[in-house]
Amino acid sequence: MDKLDDLLVSDVAKEDVPILKPILHTGKKFYAVVFILVVIILIGVYAWILQLKKGLGITGLNHPIFWGVYITNFVFFIGISHAGTLISAILRLAHAEWRRAITRSAEVITVLVLFFGVFNIVTDLGRPGRMFKVFTDGKLGSPLLWDVVSISIYLAASAIYLYLPLIPDIALMRDKLRSKTKRFFYGIFALNWKGTEKQWTILEKAISVMAVIVIPVAISVHTVVSYVFAMTIQPMWHSTIFGPYFVTGAIFSGIAALILAMYFIRRSYHLEDYLKPVHFNNLGLLMLVMSLLWFYFTFTENLTAFYGAEPAHLAVFWSKFTGAYAPYFWTMVVCCFVIPLVILSNRRTRTVTGTMVVSIFVIIGMWLERFTIVLPTLINPRLPYERGIYHPTWIEFAVTAGCFAAFILLYMLFTKFFPIISMWEVKQGREKGIKETEERIKSYLPGKAQ
Amino acid sequence: MPRWGMVIDLDKCTGCQACVIACKAENNIPFSSPKEARLKRIISWMSVLPVMEGEYPDLRERFIPRPCMHCDNPPCVKVCPVGATYKNREGLVAQVYTQCIGCRYCTNNCPYTLKYFNWYTPEWPKEMENYLNPDVPIRSKGVVEKCTFCHHRLQKAREKARAENRRLKEGDYVPACVQTCPTEAIYFGDLDDPHSLVAKLARGPRAFRLLEELGTEPKVYYLTEGEWHG
Amino acid sequence: MVKIKISRNQFLVLLGCTLVFVIVLIVVLRIVWGGVRQPIAFNHQIHAANDLECLDCHPYYEEQASSGRPTLETCITCHEEPLGESNAERKLIEYINSKEEIKWERLYDVPEDVYFSHRRHVVLGNIECSTCHGDIGESPRPPSKPIKIKMKKCMKCHEEKEVDNDCIACHI
Amino acid sequence: MSLKRRDFLKIIGGSALSFSLLDCSPSPYHSSIRKGQWSPGVEKWVQTVCQACPGGCGILVRVVDGKAVKIEGNPAHPVNRGRLCPVGQAGLQVLYNPDRIKGPMKKIGGRSSREWRSISWEEAMETLVSKLKELKNSGDTHKLVLLNGEKRGMMDEIFSRFMNVFGSPNYFGDDSNMSLIRAFYLTQGIDSLLAYDFENSNYILSFGSSFLSSWPSPVQSMRAYAFLRQGRSGKKAKIVQVEPRFSITASRADRWIPVEPGTEGMLALGIAYVIVKERLYDRSFVEKFTFGFEDWKDKEGNTHSGFESLISNRYRLDLVSETTGVSVSTIVSLAKEFATNKPAVAIFDNNATNYSNGLYNALAIHSLNALVGSIDVPGGVLVQRKVPLQDLPPVAVDEVTRKGLLQPGIDSSANGRFPVASSTPSLIPDNILEGRPYPANLLLMYKSNPIFSSPNSERYRKAFEKIPFIVSFSSFMNESTQYADLILPDKTYLEKWQYAESSPVSKIPVLGIGKPAIENLFNAKPTEDVILDLAQRMGSYFAGHFPWENSKDFLLYKIDNLFKARKGIVFADYFEESQLRLLEERGWWVPQFTSAREFKDELMRKGGWWDPAYDYGVRSFVFRSPSRRFEFYSQLFKERIEKIAEHEGESSEDRKEAILQNLKIEAKGDDVFMPHYEEPRFKGDAKKYPLYLYIYQPLSLAEDHGSNQPWFQEIMGFHLNMTWDSWAEINPDTAAELGISDNDLIWIESDYGRLHVRAKIYHGAMPDVVSVPYGLGHTALGRWAKNRGINPIELIPIDFDELTGLALKFSVRVKIYKA
Known part of the structure; x- marks a missing residue:
């Protein structure tokens, strides 16, 4: 703590110290983890360079399985991105007071993970060097271009949405840190934030506006991602419910990612006081709802295919239920439905650890869900004379692992530069929230409105 | 404006695959290796699909030569984000290799799975580079390719006809597969010309198209006697 | 007044750097602008002045995609006995005596993905050779670089002449 | 701390930068294809003939800037009419095969050494000349042995003359069609393959013949097939395929009749039984043109039983059905269809004769044609008239040569062991090993690869060890060439002057003229020219017999009297041709040209000559047997x-x-x-080895070096999705019984070896037959062929057809089990 005192100016609020601590002090464990992550990233980078040099032939992709792990990753990462901005925006607009400690950690996920979604598309391209043709010669008829548009908007919007609430905290650090260089850099990002009344009004208005904008954008993003599949004429891709199905899955996996992030932040930075069991409980309940909704969509989707019994659809259906992709499919059902249902529906298991465990399974399950959407259709082309099978090579695994590692690393680095819990919001909650909530609750109750 | 189309008589096809080799020779299609072949990465713009029905000893087999269908309503064109694949005014579904970014969306949306991807840089032993057709480019790694109906032969045929001061007549332009087919099972011509042989055959009672129900309007017709069993 | 003081070592280092830079620059320039060197310094001007048509040495441009380059046989028609005193001709006579074909370098290269037919442009399009090849017929020595032709130029000309601008008309 | 942090950032930033620099190669195309080679070049089309198989199709080779870039059929050529099969299309991969032998080579070290050194042609020729002179001087000319695996055209003429002039009786070719030819010889006295007039047939009953794949003239038979299916107006022909395997031909036939291997003849006899019993045979034909149908009396007055009584007494349908596995009703229906859908023709090839009873199978099947009168009639069996090429001047032999020629051949068997054989090349290795009747001293090989293609190739390996000097004229380093002391690489057919006659299975005689499409590829020489050069170097006796400067000269000599033949026409455009054709078919011949010179020029320019008319009813030509009839009783x-x-x-x-x-x-x-049924003999105990091994040739591998062409490796097993490897076709029930599933690796084992191969479950396999393609499993022959797949010949012992001396391919039983 002595050290901390050296780094901070004296008049910092006591309750802010634990939040600022990770920025000021870095332990050995952190470096160990970073080292491991960097090694994984470097392996991934090596694999990627190899792939760029030699061509996509060194992956397990083939004819007719033209899409595999990379596209799965793309859909998955874009799905994860729904964790943050969407959840945070909904909670903000709903004036859910418990949101205050978790919005930041959620929003960061969105911004960071979007890059990896895009990166996986680039990796999947046969000629990544020409990807800018999408901007110069883009054909708006292609759903892939809709993706480009909506993801770009989403990325911009969520970056702004992350940045706006950061401003007061950056300004706080500009003021409270002793290091001059840091003060200088934070000063740049603080945009001359003085905390005046006018600034506060503008900020809060901007945040509210952004929250409203971000929600449809977020939903459109994953709807459009689903269109990449749904707009084709391929069996079991060409489905009308893919939009909501993908959005549901996205939010579902997003919550899981958020819970995991919160769990590790809470543990490693000792923020038990900020990220409380009630947060996990609430998110757990939300996840349970999404799990049920997800199951409902999965059920509907497959039942229609089965009942309709078109041969092309059935081929895909059976390869999921009993065929080559059955292990993946059933693991997915267990991970995304059985385990969440069992653990989350019980108040006693819906603990911090409980939700964390469920989240891990959901993450795995949701990745598998994307996988079992992409592949069974591809291995069963309509003309029944060509059959393929897909075994990813180490290249795809290495690149995937690299993406995950890089995401985690970037997330960790973020926590080292910016407070992962929105300090002013928590403070605001403490100062205004209670009163406001009281007022609000009062307004629900019978009696005269104030 | 002609609308180029192909008619393949399955009753005449003997599955010899001369069309397959002719196509590979004409269009500089690289050959595979055993390893690549196991991954089904053989590029074969024209391939002969065997369709066998029944059980021993009551068997029926048909061979279906399958080039690009050059659909009038091509699903691959719709999804291309950069316009690398498009349908030209004569109904040829073209692939511009220098424009292709290799996203393979078109390959996935082709219900006939007949678009091919270059997984590696195509290579030939030095001696074999001699036989490459200088009219047709070598596709680079990472781009999608497919049967073009040998449209470079159209360019040349049209040029020849114009130089000879006459109109393009039937048979001036045929793809390499049509040219070589020993049994003359493959016909090629203008589907919009009601007097052309292909138009007549395509209207005939033996004609059908692959996956017609998808509404892709393929311009490759097949002829067979009796009922078609896909 | 600030005096700039440079030590001997610093000077040498600077000099070295400049030298390296200049060498690199030259190398880069050679790679970028370095052109074609023909085995014989062919003089288009003299040949044109002696009433030779393009077709006499490039015999195929009215029939084929390629225009063709002169074979030894073509040269022999006039040069069986020396006609002048030039070095280039002496070289040619050497070739004729040894019956070794002259390996003319190709000056104009069409990109690999483009199909370009001389016949189409010359016979059907009635385009003068000079439209693309400039005044090569006037040049006293073989140019080392072709006239740059970009796709834009092709497209523009096609537009002006109202010919097909379909991608696959050229991108086979 | 912060420094460290920055380092991480640096690493990440740096690597990000380096990614962006990748994938930015300026040219989108393959760098190894040199710049400047891609622009259009000067194009020409060279007219020549395809020699990839005996069909002799006419081809046009597209040559751009001196490189052959495409082969297409020659529309003027009557065999293929502008069309071409995959083998013809793939000629480019023969021509530009990187594994071609690029110059003459001499072996370093002993026979088993695999090392050669490059030598000059001069040195190579001198070596060969000295070896030949040695033999000549010592009077051992007969000890020169020449194996020619492609006995046709100019090469055959030059070789056989050379051997005649040199004085060796030991010039041998490929004997795979022996049983067929011998059957035609025994019944009709004709010593070659017969022609079939498919286009006019109404019913084709094929016994295992692969007329839609590896037939001697595949393009022609495929075209005939298409004509029968959709081209011909009026009645559609019916095609029935009798074969132990659902082959390509079977799949395109109207009906497939699986038959137990080796019982094809029995089925034919069963059909004959019905035809005879029901009196469905062509009585007038049988009476007028056959011998030995009814019982007959010879000169001495002894009564002999005829075919009729043989059939009626011995081939009751229940017996036939039991043996062949074909139901009685099927046999009856086949017989009735065959006899009532005239013209009907029964065809077969060596798939039906590669058994110990092969000759009798052939006789039985061919006798069906005589029964229904399908010989020398439209739609039946015909005999091709040869192209009237000029004969070579007579050979005036010297003493040494005469003595050499009088020696017995090195293929001779003791006491006429094989009574119906004309020659028995399969005995050569044993004879060489035992020095019988004399040791071989010098072996020349041309397009011959016995180590790969012969059963029990160990015999050849050992025999080769015993021959002091071996010369190979191969373009490729195949298994047999590996044994050669001297290699004089041949040019491919796309680089030679040549002529090609249509295969004898085609009814029309066609002569195609070929010229080199490209020159100067590798330091190889056409073997024709090498032999002509050799003759010049061997002294005036030889030079006098070979007055031709080169192969082109020889070609011009051969076609010299075509003009005088007063028949046939030079290839012409469609209208001219159809006019001339019509006239000639009606018996009029109009000379197209006024002088021989004009004729010759036009012939060379148009690329060939043919005779569209077929003279029916020239009995002495069709029946050359002692009775001048078709002999049921030979x-x-x-x-x-x-x-x-x-x-x-x-x-x-x-x-x-x-x-x-x-x-x-x-x-x-x-x-x-007479045609009758002998039970086929198989090596291997039926209990231990319950399955028959059926070996077949996919079209693309029909020539020995097909597997050295990557295009063929990709297409050969397309019906089972197999590429780049061998496979074994197994009936689903058999596989289930043995616990074998699709794509499992299995062993095929006979008493003579076992091979490791991929199993393919195939409904087109009979339950007791396992079928394996032939053509893969090389141990040499270049990068694509070597060590790929299996050679089923390795499972076969040496076993002869006791009548013809043919080394049998279907003589072994096998078992299979999971590896």
């Missing part, structure tokens, strides 16, 4: 046996009996000389 056969009996001293009946017993013929008396 007098030639009988003569042969009697000759052997005489040779052995006495000609008593007992002696004959003993001979027949030696030949393992079960039939007695007159039956021996």
